[in-house]
Amino acid sequence: xxxxxxxxxxxxxxxxxxxxxxxxxxTVEPGKVHALMGPNGSGKSTLAFSLTGHPKYDVxxxxxxxxxxxxxxxxxxxxxxAGLFLSFQYPAAIPGVKVxxxxxxxxQAVRPGELTPAKFRALLLxxxxxxxMDPSFLGRxxxxxxxxxxxxxxxxxxxxxLAPKYAILDETDSGLDVDALxxxxxxxxxxxxxxxxxxxxxxxxxxxxxxxxxIEPDVVHVMIDGRIVKTGDxxxxxxxxxxxxxxxxxxxxALV
Amino acid sequence: xxSQLLESDRASALERFRTTGTGREKPxxxxxxxxxxxxxxMPSGTPGGSVEIDxxxxxxxxxxxxxxxRDHAALLERAFGKAIVPxxxxxxxxxxxxxxxxxxxxxxxxxxxxxxxxRYRSAGSSSIFPHTVVFAERGARATVVEHLDVDGxxxxxxxxxxxxxxxxxxxxxxxxxxxxxxxxLFTRAALPGRDARVTWATADLGASLSVADIAVIAxxxxxxxxxxxxxxxxxxxxxxxxxxxxxRVGETTSETVVKAAATGAGQGRYLGNIRIAARAQQTxxxxxxxxxxxxxxxxxxxxxxxxxxxxDVKAFHGATVGALDDDAIFYMTSRGVDRAAxxxxxxxxxxxxxxxxxxxxxxxxxxxxxxxxKVEPA
Ligand SMILES: Nc1ncnc2c1ncn2[C@@H]1O[C@H](COP(=O)(O)OP(=O)(O)OP(=O)(O)O)[C@@H](O)[C@H]1O
Ligand SMILES: [Mg+2]
Numbered sequence: 001x002x003x004x005x006x007x008x009x010x011x012x013x014x015x016x017x018x019x020x021x022x023x024x025x026x027t028v029e030p031g032k033v034h035a036l037m038g039p040n041g042s043g044k045s046t047l048a049f050s051l052t053g054h055p056k057y058d059v060x061x062x063x064x065x066x067x068x069x070x071x072x073x074x075x076x077x078x079x080x081x082a083g084l085f086l087s088f089q090y091p092a093a094i095p096g097v098k099v100x101x102x103x104x105x106x107x108q109a110v111r112p113g114e115l116t117p118a119k120f121r122a123l124l125l126x127x128x129x130x131x132x133m134d135p136s137f138l139g140r141x142x143x144x145x146x147x148x149x150x151x152x153x154x155x156x157x158x159x160x161x162l163a164p165k166y167a168i169l170d171e172t173d174s175g176l177d178v179d180a181l182x183x184x185x186x187x188x189x190x191x192x193x194x195x196x197x198x199x200x201x202x203x204x205x206x207x208x209x210x211x212x213x214x215i216e217p218d219v220v221h222v223m224i225d226g227r228i229v230k231t232g233d234x235x236x237x238x239x240x241x242x243x244x245x246x247x248x249x250x251x252x253x254a255l256v
Numbered sequence: 257x258x259s260q261l262l263e264s265d266r267a268s269a270l271e272r273f274r275t276t277g278t279g280r281e282k283p284x285x286x287x288x289x290x291x292x293x294x295x296x297x298m299p300s301g302t303p304g305g306s307v308e309i310d311x312x313x314x315x316x317x318x319x320x321x322x323x324x325x326r327d328h329a330a331l332l333e334r335a336f337g338k339a340i341v342p343x344x345x346x347x348x349x350x351x352x353x354x355x356x357x358x359x360x361x362x363x364x365x366x367x368x369x370x371x372x373x374x375r376y377r378s379a380g381s382s383s384i385f386p387h388t389v390v391f392a393e394r395g396a397r398a399t400v401v402e403h404l405d406v407d408g409x410x411x412x413x414x415x416x417x418x419x420x421x422x423x424x425x426x427x428x429x430x431x432x433x434x435x436x437x438x439x440x441l442f443t444r445a446a447l448p449g450r451d452a453r454v455t456w457a458t459a460d461l462g463a464s465l466s467v468a469d470i471a472v473i474a475x476x477x478x479x480x481x482x483x484x485x486x487x488x489x490x491x492x493x494x495x496x497x498x499x500x501x502x503x504r505v506g507e508t509t510s511e512t513v514v515k516a517a518a519t520g521a522g523q524g525r526y527l528g529n530i531r532i533a534a535r536a537q538q539t540x541x542x543x544x545x546x547x548x549x550x551x552x553x554x555x556x557x558x559x560x561x562x563x564x565x566x567x568d569v570k571a572f573h574g575a576t577v578g579a580l581d582d583d584a585i586f587y588m589t590s591r592g593v594d595r596a597a598x599x600x601x602x603x604x605x606x607x608x609x610x611x612x613x614x615x616x617x618x619x620x621x622x623x624x625x626x627x628x629x630k631v632e633p634a
């Protein structure tokens with residue numbers, strides 16, 4: 001049990017030969033909520049992609065395990081089957097692939113079971129209701145022609161359906177109106193309240209403390225220039241909002 | 257004289273076939289067929305083959321060409337050969353030997369949701385020359401589905417024509433899933449009446465060589481033309497499609513959508529012609545063609561040709577050629593779907609805008625299944 005968690009240690013990552021992550025140590029324990037903040041370009045999405053196995057992101061050093069499984073040895077689909085989920089900052093549009101068809105394939109891959117298409121449809125409709133999504137989304141193609149907010153809702157729908165052990169939300173809150181933000185919060189709460197998701201750990205990448213009002217973080221990390229330079233409690237998020245990153249940069253200069 | 261319609265003109269049609277150029281160069285060095293010197297198995301006697309025609313109950317007349325010539329000569333004559341233009345080389349070849357065919361007559365204001373289904377069979381014959389004629393009167397609406405059950409070393413050279421009066425609406429779907437040893441050349445030409453709508457929905461998935469000439473001649477105002485084509489050469493298949501929408505008068509609309517993929521050493525070529533004559537003001541035309549290359553040896557040439565002589569028109573053209581989108585693959589695999597399945601779903605999804613234009617769900621499912629088999633890794 002001691003190795004439970006999404007454990008990242010000494011992780012370094014390069015993209016197209018440029019080193020972006022310079023040694024990340026971070027552990028998300030089951031059932032906990034971690035927030036990851038940091039200025040644009042600091043490497044937050046890079047961390048998310050290197051954990052989920054994007055082929056363009058080269059992990060050059062360090063380890064990442066999910067409840068004892070070596071994530072880095074697995075291709076992206078097997079990482080998802082191990083229980084990892086990433087809500088994309090910029091979800092890809094896939095014309096011609098209908099939302100329920102894709103989600104059924106994903107659910108069967110991640111949680112193979114006896115779910116019939118009819119039961120699956122009922123499950124989808126129930127989760128869509130929590131997210132305030134119109135049933136007409138079932139007839140649409142994945143993210144094709146979706147507004148920014150609709151894409152984020154669809155990401156949350158997929159999280160709800162897949163009920164991962166660990167979920168990384170990469171700026172799921174960016175570009176959302178207040179209602180949508182609330183729905184995202186509800187969706188996370190609903191997952192945590194469910195049997196499947198009661199131990200789900202979250203890594204919430206965000207620029208704004210307001211999402212953290214809906215999902216109270218246990219820990220807040222600050223990433224600057226490919227390193228986590230500060231870790232604290234929920235108060236840290238408010239401090240960043242008030243003071244900006246420069247103060248933290250100053251404070252941690254010695255560290256870097 | 258009409259009883260001679262089919263027999264008339266054969267010798268001169270053959271001569272026109274011989275003297276007309278294809279207007280198609282060999283697209284790439286991998287291309288194995290030269291249409292200019294295509295070896296045509298000329299029939300010595302009457303060519304064989306058979307046609308089976310299923311029409312919905314009601315006023316639609318659907319019969320073989322011989323019967324039409326005997327019982328509906330005057331109607332047949334109003335449409336037969338009317339949509340063919342001299343540059344359609346292979347239509348002349350078909351015309352020279354046509355012995356097999358179907359006539360579909362949709363009387364005035366007759367509307368049918370059930371399709372007329374026409375099935376041509378080679379039945380052991382090496383060459384068949386089918387000719388379908390669809391004639392829709394004013395306000396008539398109908399759908400025609402053409403199947404080609406051909407195998408062995410069959411050579412098919414056929415014509416499908418749509419001729420309509422005012423405000424008719426005809427959809428003609430041709431899902432071609434023939435066996436991969438056959439060669440198929442088809443000319444599909446439409447001459448709609450004023451305010452009429454015609455839709456060609458074609459899929460070329462079978463045959464070793466599939467050549468199609470798809471045309472709509474818009475010479476009446478208010479015409480709405482749709483051309484939706486997909487093709488997918490795999491193995492050593494070759495597919496060569498030319499579509500032409502000829503806006504000869506204004507206030508006409510056309511939409512051409514072509515989705516092509518190639519795998520194995522499959523070779524494809526698509527030439528998309530949009531012509532807007534100088535007097536065809538207020539024309540709206542769009543041409544969208546996308547090509548997906550699924551292997552290193554696969555090749556697709558996609559050539560848009562917009563000749564626009566009028567100035568007050570809306571013309572859109574968009575094209576892409578490429579491999580599967582890496583971001584899309586990563587997105588799907590990150591949700592647990594394995595890479596092969598993700599690629600399959602994306603490739604199938606790519607064809608959906610054309611599949612959607614086919615008239616029935618069972619036909620659409622048949623196409624999806626056939627496409628799925630082609631995408632499946634060998
Ligand atoms: N293909 C690439 N080649 C070079 N640098 C890249 C490439 N992709 C990303 N980067 C760089 O990596 C750095 C980190 O990017 P990343 O997307 O992880 O930042 P982020 O913290 O998520 O920023 P934001 O808050 O704006 O989303 C940036 O400086 C970015 O320009
Ligand atoms: Mg980012």
